[in-house]
Amino acid sequence: MMSSVLSVNVFTAPEKEMVGDRARPFGPPPAFDPSTSTLIFGDEDAVLVDTLATVAEAEALADWVALHHRNLTTIYITHGHFDHYAGLSVLLQRFPDARAITTPKSWELMRAQSHLMPLFRKRWPGQLPARIVLPEAYDDEVFTLEGHELRIIEQGRTDAVDTTSLHVPSIDLVVGGDVFYNQCHMYVGDTTPESRANWIAALDRLAALKPKIAVAGHKKPGAPDTPQAIEESKRYLADFGRLQESASSDRGLYDAMTELYPDWVSHQAWLMFGFQ
Numbered sequence: 672m673m674s675s676v677l678s679v680n681v682f683t684a685p686e687k688e689m690v691g692d693r694a695r696p697f698g699p700p701p702a703f704d705p706s707t708s709t710l711i712f713g714d715e716d717a718v719l720v721d722t723l724a725t726v727a728e729a730e731a732l733a734d735w736v737a738l739h740h741r742n743l744t745t746i747y748i749t750h751g752h753f754d755h756y757a758g759l760s761v762l763l764q765r766f767p768d769a770r771a772i773t774t775p776k777s778w779e780l781m782r783a784q785s786h787l788m789p790l791f792r793k794r795w796p797g798q799l800p801a802r803i804v805l806p807e808a809y810d811d812e813v814f815t816l817e818g819h820e821l822r823i824i825e826q827g828r829t830d831a832v833d834t835t836s837l838h839v840p841s842i843d844l845v846v847g848g849d850v851f852y853n854q855c856h857m858y859v860g861d862t863t864p865e866s867r868a869n870w871i872a873a874l875d876r877l878a879a880l881k882p883k884i885a886v887a888g889h890k891k892p893g894a895p896d897t898p899q900a901i902e903e904s905k906r907y908l909a910d911f912g913r914l915q916e917s918a919s920s921d922r923g924l925y926d927a928m929t930e931l932y933p934d935w936v937s938h939q940a941w942l943m944f945g946f947q
């Protein structure tokens with residue numbers, strides 16, 4: 672039974688400064704991209720997609736969710752990168768009845784990368800929750816909100832391995848996870864031509880759904896949640912592949928990419944050389 676019409680709201684946490692081990696030879700001081708969480712809600716209930724990373728972000732997000740006066744039934748985590756689930760314990764403390772889920776493969780990645788948490792704590796000293804809670808592995812590809820289907824789309828390797836997006840057909844919504852970004856330089860440094868081909872196929876899969884609303888996991892604050900971000904992410908991957916081949920140095924690649932995308936959030940453009 673579909674009695675209600677679903678709505679969607681997006682919370683954007685701003686860029687956060689990062690403590691590095693050494694100064695970078697060029698570019699702005701390193702920071703981490705602005706990140707989004709998406710609330711999908713009906714008359715009574717709500718689903719939250721991704722939970723941000725720091726305590727401050729997660730608490731602000733929990734306050735914002737509470738303002739919607741809905742029962743938070745499910746928290747869905749799109750992929751196994753810490754910036755999308757480290758805040759989960761804060762959300763679950765505020766909404767203990769919510770069920771937090773992710774795909775079995777993303778759960779595996781979270782487990783496998785738990786040894787990286789001390790590194791992240793070094794990058795954001797005193798800012799991440801003391802206790803990191805993982806969502807449970809959810810085996811089905813569909814869950815529901817007031818009778819509406821929310822469909823998990825397995826995307827394979829994009830900016831992480833075994834990533835997903837979420838599709839809500841009844842409102843033509845796609846929550847991309849990190850399969851597309853919106854006016855932020857993308858985490859392309861650990862990609863290969865093959866993985867970028869898979870990434871582009873993942874973007875085509877989303878475009879084929881013809882979404883009206885498309886929410887990126889990382890977006891410039893204020894950027895509209897339109898499917899244009901899917902097309903721009905495709906272009907970015909193609910530009911990076913081309914310029915990486917022709918660039919004579921890291922500096923040259925960095926300058927060429929930031930020149931092509933002058934208005935995009937660039938503090939995280941260092942990720943074109945991998946996470947360091």
Ligand SMILES: [Zn+2]
Pocket residue numbers: 752754755849888889
């Ligand atoms: Zn991310």
